[in-house]
Amino acid sequence: MKSLQTVGILGYGVYVPMYRIKAQEIGRMWKREGRLPIEEKSVVGLDEDTATLAVEASLNALKRAKISGSFIGAIRLGTESKPYAVKPTATIVAEAIGATPRLMAADLEFACKAGTEAIQSCRALVASGIVDYALAIGVDTAQGRPRDELEYTAGCGAAAYVLSKKSHEALAYIEDAVSYVTDTPDFWRRPLEPYPCHAYRFTGKPAYFHHIISAAKLLMEKTGLSPSDFTYAVFHQPNVKFPLTVASILGFKKDQILPGLLVNAIGNTYAASSLIGLAAVLDVAKPGDRILLVSYGSGAGSDAFSIVVQDSIEEKRELAPLVKDYINRKKYIDYATYAFYRKKILV
Amino acid sequence: MSVPRYWRERVTKYRLIGAQCTNCGKSFYPPRKVCPYCGSRDLKEVALPRKGKVISFTVIRVPPAGFELYSPYLIAIVELENGTRVLAQLTDVDLSEVKVGMPVEATFRKYLEHGPSGIIEYGIKFRPVIKGEDK
Ligand SMILES: [Zn+2]
Numbered sequence: 001m002k003s004l005q006t007v008g009i010l011g012y013g014v015y016v017p018m019y020r021i022k023a024q025e026i027g028r029m030w031k032r033e034g035r036l037p038i039e040e041k042s043v044v045g046l047d048e049d050t051a052t053l054a055v056e057a058s059l060n061a062l063k064r065a066k067i068s069g070s071f072i073g074a075i076r077l078g079t080e081s082k083p084y085a086v087k088p089t090a091t092i093v094a095e096a097i098g099a100t101p102r103l104m105a106a107d108l109e110f111a112c113k114a115g116t117e118a119i120q121s122c123r124a125l126v127a128s129g130i131v132d133y134a135l136a137i138g139v140d141t142a143q144g145r146p147r148d149e150l151e152y153t154a155g156c157g158a159a160a161y162v163l164s165k166k167s168h169e170a171l172a173y174i175e176d177a178v179s180y181v182t183d184t185p186d187f188w189r190r191p192l193e194p195y196p197c198h199a200y201r202f203t204g205k206p207a208y209f210h211h212i213i214s215a216a217k218l219l220m221e222k223t224g225l226s227p228s229d230f231t232y233a234v235f236h237q238p239n240v241k242f243p244l245t246v247a248s249i250l251g252f253k254k255d256q257i258l259p260g261l262l263v264n265a266i267g268n269t270y271a272a273s274s275l276i277g278l279a280a281v282l283d284v285a286k287p288g289d290r291i292l293l294v295s296y297g298s299g300a301g302s303d304a305f306s307i308v309v310q311d312s313i314e315e316k317r318e319l320a321p322l323v324k325d326y327i328n329r330k331k332y333i334d335y336a337t338y339a340f341y342r343k344k345i346l347v
Numbered sequence: 348m349s350v351p352r353y354w355r356e357r358v359t360k361y362r363l364i365g366a367q368c369t370n371c372g373k374s375f376y377p378p379r380k381v382c383p384y385c386g387s388r389d390l391k392e393v394a395l396p397r398k399g400k401v402i403s404f405t406v407i408r409v410p411p412a413g414f415e416l417y418s419p420y421l422i423a424i425v426e427l428e429n430g431t432r433v434l435a436q437l438t439d440v441d442l443s444e445v446k447v448g449m450p451v452e453a454t455f456r457k458y459l460e461h462g463p464s465g466i467i468e469y470g471i472k473f474r475p476v477i478k479g480e481d482k
Contacts, residue, residue, distance in 0.1 A: 018439055045438065045439060046416055046417060046457075047417070047438055047456040047457040047458070047472065048456065048457065049457055049467075051455075051457075051467075051469065052454075052455050052456050052457060052469065055455040056454065056455065059455075083467055084467070092469065095357060095358065095361050096361040096362065096455050096469070097362075098362055098394075320479065320480075321477050321478065321479025321480055322479055325477060325478045325479035326477070328478070329477060329478065347415075347416065
């Protein structure tokens with residue numbers, strides 16, 4: 001790694017659609033009793049999809065990066081909810097932000113890890129000097145089968161990061177990163193199936209917890225860092241319980257993870273989940289703060305990053321809407337409207 | 348719209364690219380070969396400002412083919428910050444909320460789908476300005 005460049009985050013941006021449905025309203029529909037996994041989740045409007053969410057987040061990231069789209073040499077877009085089964089979403093984004101035609105562009109799929117996989121890929125392209133500016137996007141408009149546990153949590157959102165060589169203009173830099181991947185069938189969707197399946201009892205210990213804990217420990221061993229060295233930690237958030245539990249197992253305190261824990265307000269935004277969490281932390285972080293980011297994607301794997309915040313965060317965060325601006329922009333819909341917006345009823 | 352026509356118009360529609368007349372200086376959208384104000388053919392493409400305000404609007408209750416899903420929906424004439432007027436659909440706003448003078452910004456949205464197996468058309472619409480974009 002010695003000859004490679006350290007990679008900085010030049011800009012970041014998010015987008016969350018304005019519609020919300022309360023978990024309670026979904027529970028009313030299915031006469032569910034007992035605890036609900038989250039408070040409410042975000043829902044796309046009729047004219048929104050993965051491509052439109054990704055464009056909004058990318059334009060916000062470019063504003064903070066203070067570059068035009070034409071500088072972007074590569075786009076990696078991580079999602080499991082592509083508008084087309086065959087035809088890249090990344091080219092739609094590239095055209096809309098003015099990055100075409102001289103760039104690499106591709107979609108990546110790795111369930112909820114696809115967004116951080118995009119960061120890993122873009123980091124490699126920048127570190128090696130193959131491109132100067134790369135755009136990594138995590139975005140999803142995932143659907144859960146009606147009445148399934150995932151229907152309560154599957155939300156919609158996007159996060160985009162412009163990566164370039166570390167410089168004083170970067171608002172943060174990636175100090176180190178590791179990945180931890182195994183073949184674990186905890187959650188999947190076969191071709192032409194509208195909804196995913198999951199091995200319910202299997203999704204916790206051998207899947208989410210094993211991969212996140214292993215990746216986080218690998219990173220801390222490699223860097224010599226311990227939980228107290230991090231000001232904040234962000235974990236993938238499929239519900240409220242899992243990230244809180246994994247944080248406590250690893251030895252992180254609640255105040256380290258609450259600023260980046262958004263699942264109660266927007267749901268599990270899949271490939272965007274941990275990356276919107278990171279954005280919410282960058283919205284409040286100070287220069288010198290160190291952030292641990294650990295994603296999880298079913299199938300299965302985790303990427304863990306140590307990210308150090310730099311001075312330019314103070315000036316750059318105001319250049320685009322904050323995560324809380326999107327969280328506060330909301331309109332509640334009932335189950336019938338939700339079913340219509342998510343194309344669950346024929347019209 | 349045919350696939351080739353959609354493809355030809357994608358850049359102007361995706362990025363709100365208009366034309367500016369080098370003779371009279373006015374800009375307009377969508378771009379045309381002749382300036383509608385002075386008749387000059389000396390035009391250049393420009394990225395138009397993405398913010399503006401609603402000048403007038405109407406509710407579409409009998410939509411053209413492909414737009415049935417959105418009915419009833421709003422279309423508006425939006426005056427951009429440089430005075431250019433754009434006719435476009437409004438989104439993320441209820442019929443009861445829209446007002447003349449309302450600040451709006453361009454947003455990249457889905458226009459329509461050519462059925463379940465055809466292409467998806469995208470382009471610019473306008474929505475109320477999001478907090479954080481209002482500086
Ligand atoms: Zn003219």
